[in-house]
Amino acid sequence: MSRQEAVQILQTHGIKPSYQRIKIYEYLVDKKNHPTVDTIYRELSPGLPTLSKTTVYNTLKLFHSVNVVQKVMIEDNEVRFDADTSIHGHFKCLSCGEVYDFPVQKNALMYGIPEGFSITDEHIYCTGYCQDCAQVDTTLLQASS
Amino acid sequence: MSRQEAVQILQTHGIKPSYQRIKIYEYLVDKKNHPTVDTIYRELSPGLPTLSKTTVYNTLKLFHSVNVVQKVMIEDNEVRFDADTSIHGHFKCLSCGEVYDFPVQKNALMYGIPEGFSITDEHIYCTGYCQDCAQVDTTLLQASS
DNA sequence: AACCATAACTGTAATTATTACAATGTCGAT
DNA sequence: ATCGACATTGTAATAATTACAGTTATGGTT
Numbered sequence: 001m002s003r004q005e006a007v008q009i010l011q012t013h014g015i016k017p018s019y020q021r022i023k024i025y026e027y028l029v030d031k032k033n034h035p036t037v038d039t040i041y042r043e044l045s046p047g048l049p050t051l052s053k054t055t056v057y058n059t060l061k062l063f064h065s066v067n068v069v070q071k072v073m074i075e076d077n078e079v080r081f082d083a084d085t086s087i088h089g090h091f092k093c094l095s096c097g098e099v100y101d102f103p104v105q106k107n108a109l110m111y112g113i114p115e116g117f118s119i120t121d122e123h124i125y126c127t128g129y130c131q132d133c134a135q136v137d138t139t140l141l142q143a144s145s
Numbered sequence: 146m147s148r149q150e151a152v153q154i155l156q157t158h159g160i161k162p163s164y165q166r167i168k169i170y171e172y173l174v175d176k177k178n179h180p181t182v183d184t185i186y187r188e189l190s191p192g193l194p195t196l197s198k199t200t201v202y203n204t205l206k207l208f209h210s211v212n213v214v215q216k217v218m219i220e221d222n223e224v225r226f227d228a229d230t231s232i233h234g235h236f237k238c239l240s241c242g243e244v245y246d247f248p249v250q251k252n253a254l255m256y257g258i259p260e261g262f263s264i265t266d267e268h269i270y271c272t273g274y275c276q277d278c279a280q281v282d283t284t285l286l287q288a289s290s
Numbered sequence: 291a292a293c294c295a296t297a298a299c300t301g302t303a304a305t306t307a308t309t310a311c312a313a314t315g316t317c318g319a320t
Numbered sequence: 321a322t323c324g325a326c327a328t329t330g331t332a333a334t335a336a337t338t339a340c341a342g343t344t345a346t347g348g349t350t
Contacts, residue, residue, distance in 0.1 A: 016297080016298080016346090018297095018298060018299085018345085018346090019345095020298080020299075021298090037336085037337085038336090050299080050300075051299090051300090052299065052300040052301065053300095053301095053337095054299080054300065054301075054302095054337095054338085054339095055298080055299055055300070057336095057337070057338075058298085058299080059298095071221065073218050073221055076216065076218055076224045076307095076308090077307095077308080077335080077336080078336090079221045079336090079337095088257075089257055091258060091262065091264075094265065100259075100262075102257040102258055102259070103257040104257050105256065105257075111250065112234055112247040112248040112249050112250075113234075113236060113247050113271070114245075114247070114276065115276070116275075116276035116279060116280070117236065117245075117273060117274065117275055117276055117279065118273045118274045118279050119236075119271050119272070119273040120239065120271075120272050120273045120274075121271055121272045121273070122269075122270075122271035123268075123269070123270055123271065124267075124268070124269050125267070125268055126258070126264050126265075126266055126267035126268065127264070127265050127266045127267075128262060128263045128264040128265045128266070129262065129263045129265075130261075130262055131259065131260070131261035131262055134261060134262065134263050135261070161317095161326080161327080163316090163317095163326095163327060163328085165327080165328075166327090182307085182308085183307085195328080195329075196328090196329090197328065197329045197330065198308095198329095198330095199308095199309085199310095199328075199329065199330075199331095200327080200328055200329070202307095202308070202309075203327085203328080204327095221336095221337090222306080222307080222336095222337080223307090224307090224308095
């Protein structure tokens with residue numbers, strides 16, 4: 001994503017595009033790796049030596065408040081962030097730790113919510129073993145048999 | 146739930162039914178309130194003065210490891226627990242804080258997961274305003290107009 | 291260009307949830 | 321009754337997050 005596009009998106013959400021905010025937003029969009037605060041901080045620090053972890057927290061909270069990012073919570077000790085705020089599911093591989101996006105049916109869960117309830121946010125996720133890691137397991141099983 | 150039933154369920158999952166474990170399990174089943182560790186600890190302490198919060202943590206981790214409870218994570222600062230381990234969704238009201246269960250279509254999300262991925266766990270949740278709280282909002286709007 | 295108000299950034303300290311660990315207590319088998 | 325294994329407990333350590341106060345950057349006005 002170009003700097004111009006990033007600035008554009010932040011501005012249309014009412015966010016003043018500071019240097020740090022642009023960098024953090026570009027990181028999220030380009031990497032698509034559902035990083036934690038700590039990962040963002042560690043990865044951006046070398047090129048942005050004055051960056052403070054508090055700024056990363058503040059920025060993500062701001063982004064989230066205007067729906068520029070969504071939070072991804074799969075395991076209870078790590079909050080991840082995703083700049084793709086469309087409705088989609090997340091799959092985390094218990095072996096390699098990779099988080100994958102997957103499509104979900106629009107309004108998949110609507111049908112179960114009682115009348116009179118209004119929804120502001122919906123999240124779908126699962127855990128398991130990705131193709132690569134499941135593959136390895138199978139290979140090992142075969143090798144050991 | 147009777148004590149006998151609780152003991153039964155713990156034993157069939159290979160858990161030795163100690164006094165504390167039974168109490169914690171009964172609490173979860175009877176209240177159905179998706180409590181946090183802290184809530185369980187506070188609520189059981191009066192009738193079980195020697196209870197330690199560490200025991201609550203240990204017990205829930207044990208329960209979770211054999212699928213006697215599932216974790217419910219909606220907001221990043223609280224992990225809740227549910228003794229109903231069937232697949233269902235959770236709705237948290239942003240106004241009153243209440244967590245409601247709701248049904249979801251069996252295999253609702255299967256269709257989006259690529260071939261070769263194996264799923265061990267799936268979770269669906271959303272946030273919004275429950276019937277009661279949405280009602281209040283409407284009432285207030287009407288009153289002020 | 292200098293000034294000023296506002297907002298953003300930073301670093302440290304405080305808070306909170308969770309885990310580690312060592313000591314104590316409990317319970318069933320011998 | 322004794323023993324060993326396991327459960328419970330309390331405290332200390334860890335880790336994630338937030339609060340806060342000082343500093344820096346920014347944009348508008350003269």
